[in-house]
Amino acid sequence: MRTLLLTALTVCWFLVEAKPQIKMFPNYGQVYAGDTVILKCSEIPTNKWLFRGQLLEADNQSLILPAASQHSAGDYQCVTAEKSDKFTLRVLDLLAPALLEVLSKNAVVYKNTLVPLQLYVDEGLTDWKCYIARKDTLFHVQIPEDEMTSKTSITFFVEARGENPEIVFCNHKTRGRSNSISLRSTEMEVLLEIPPRPAMLGEPLTLKCEVQGGAEIKTAVFYKDGAQIQTTSDGSYKISAVTDKDQGSYRCKATYRYTYTNPHGAFKEKVDSEPQTLNIRARPPSAVIAHDASTLECSCSAPDCPAAPRFHWYYQESGTAVPAMHTKDAPRLLYDQPGLYACQAFWDDGVSRRSQLFYAAPDSKLIIYVVLALIIAGVLCVAIAFLFLKKRREDSAGQRDVPMKSMRRKKAGEEDDEAKDDAYQSLNETDKNDYHTLQQGDGADGGYEAVGGARSGDGGDGGYEALKAKEQSDVYHSLQPTETPGADGGYEALKGTKQSDTYETLKPTAEGGGDGGVEAIKGSKASATGEESEEKGVYQKLGTDGGDGVYEELGRKRQEDNKED
Template sequence: MRGITHLLLLAAFVLLGRCQLKPHVTMSPELKEIFQGDLFYLKCSGKSNVIWYFNEEQLPPTSDTWKIGVAAPKHSGNYQCESNQQKSENFNIKVLDYVPIASLTIETGHPVVRRGDSVTLQLDNEDGLQGWMCWVYRGEKSKKIKLKIKNNTVSLVFQVNRLSVPETIYWCSNDTQRRSNQITLRTSDKDISLEMYPLPAVVGETLTLKCLAWGTDQISHAAFYKDNGILSSGASPTHTISNVTESAMGRYRCQATFTYTINPPGAPYQVTSEDQDVFVQVPPLLRAFLSSGMSCSCPHCPNSSPYHWYKYEDRQWAAIGSSPPKSGGTYACRAVWHIGRSSLSNVVNIISDQPPILIILLCVMGGLGCILGAVVLFRYFRKRTGAIYEDLPLRSADENYEMLQKGAQREGEYDLLQAGATGGQRRTEEYEALNKDEMKEGVYHTVKIEGAEGAEGGYEALNKEGMTGGEYHTVKIKGEVGAEGGYEALKKEGMKGGEYQTLGMEGTGGGELGGKKDRD
């Protein structure tokens, strides 16, 4: 009896020992829901000779940790680990084929930073952020980040602590299994880093890699490598992969030749970055489709899911509500339900048929201003030209211009040349030729103009030879018949001090009008 009891106790201890040695699988960070694109680790409690199984098929050899860098529906299933010939229980994973309800993005900074640096993150949820919190996973531990959220807040920016470990994962959630996507930040101690979009690359889209030098942009040469094979080499610090396929997944690095402008001229630096994992995911099955007529649909989404609209502004998608847009711009849509959303639809550009009201008003005001300015200028020049020019009526050959008589004018008035006499008789005008041969030195003959009936007017010759010192003969103008008018000579010799003779003008019919002598 005692022997049987000892055997039973021995079997129990052996079974207990085997149970204690049986490994088990855990997940970190611990996620209640796994969305497409998530990063997480499966860890086996066994530490030696670990073998992984997925849906009872053995996976390639690895360590006690199995990393899933970008979750996809194909990763859904049962996972087991084996250690010391002991298999764990099944650990079931279900990856949802859509994106979470909220968005977490990098607001400032880079996905790869220098050790000790920080970035700011932005959390957005169209239904509000009341009751939300964020989580950080670093060094195999998850910690809660409390957010200061005001009522009706749909967007919040916060700064993370200084980064000191190679990899840190952030995400946000509330108490109803609603959460955001993840953001993974990495650190590097080198002066060169390989930058890429913080979210996984998507099949069919474009992936851009950039070689970044800390503290300078003076990169003269850059080379990009994938799994020890060179991809490109040249002066450009970027490398673009168009139409990404699943074969693009791998480990990438870059090597850059650069200089610092603050240093004196010298040999440039050449540094190789640390390796970075590039993960590629297939577009989610639950994806919305936007037609050219701005009709949004999602055949595989939950029934009666509402659609939200987004406009591309300032290099990011901004939510604009649940009604289709009517103005011009670049738009996309997606279906939304309780815990998730479809991926964004294809992009449609709308060109507005009608210009904005402000532009119309500006055009109308501009046109009215031009018309008003034209009217003002027309009146201004009309007024100026009317004061200078007069329209003269066309006269016949027999019409004469009325004579402005010289005797009726006063000083400052102007005489017009007469084309005919007031009595209707034609007057002849002639210019006597100035014969150079008949002119004597110092004598100038002036032009004679004939007056009425034998009257003759002209300028008498100024004879230099007959002039005495200080004596000047003035010009004589003959008036009516027999009348003679002229200026008396001013003789310097016959003038007394302070005495001046005035000019006399002969009137008609021998009348004489003279000036008296003014004496001191």
């Protein structure tokens, strides 16, 4: 029983191991439309290949798909003694994030020649690597690391060794890869030039018959799938708009003479080229530009575009061959300078085709309107600033020019209309230490007295009463302590004398006993009553009168007599 079980397990293991496997070479990961794909069966001999369950006309170990498309997407199987598991090929119609091109625009080259290629990456070349696949081996293309920097393009060379096809591509470990280029070599003197990438439906195409060494072609005959289609004298075959019917195998026969050394050099007639396959693909989703007077807007043509695209803008400067990236992630662009613009939609796994170059020039009328608007706005700002400064100067000048008004008491018996306009009274502080605004006094134009102030000096600590206009105008008075009993620190107006231009100062009193007491220096006139006579202009010190810090009113003796009268 154990022997039978071991035998069954051995048979099952052998059957599993004998089952063929399919692998893709090179292993791109994501396959884009137009890529050259090679499917390899792990077992030899391979009798046949199945695609979507249908038998293909292929019996080799490798199945070459020269230009992957939605038509070639699906399940593949190889058949040896056993049928392999299904290998599903998925093809994305978008373009690869990076662009790889042959600078000569020709995929067919002479054997053992160097082929110039150029890689374009919008995000910069840092950490990008390029490879070439020959037969079953993938080789790293040697590019100096200091060349793979933040710049967006680089030119490098690969050697075509004649191991058809030789597939070149570049990739980045996180940002995807470029499209692939399939190089084909020939050792024949005449070759047929075809594009390095599949021709796109609806676009013009030219095939050229070339002779190695630059001979002058007299005539060229073109064939498609073995049938003659056209004879030309310039060695070119032109297709105005590519259709699916144009796909096939092409070759040419050239009649030519080498004239670069001798006008009568060697003449060769109807020399054949190797056949080359022209591959056709559908047009990928394409970006489209709409515009108005100052704005460009980019969109992606529906229904081919996936949802939620982002956009890049490109601007081609004068004298440059390739547009450079202008702005990222912006569906609209406000252009401020004339030139050629293009845009492109992109997604995480691929990009659209770039839009056609669009020449945009800002509307001259719009520029004029904008300039006029700016000029008007500038003039208004200057005018407003000028008026503001002028007003400020006038206000400042008004404050400086206000005349100083003297304060005087209205004379006894003086009529209201005889009161001077410049008679002002000071503010009184109330018992509650409140401060009040001025209001017009009774009967005197321009006379003001304190609102709510006490009219007598008594009854409040620190109360202030209005200074009243004195009989004599233009005499200025200071405050001195009042003699009113019971009022601490009360002050009353110093009285001016009748004599004009007589000024009195304060001096210490002659009487003792008072700290800091000061009495008026009295200027006297000769008295008719026999009172003590003093010379005019003689001043006396004020004396203390026994109270701390109490000052008495300055005044002339005669003025007191007048008051008694």
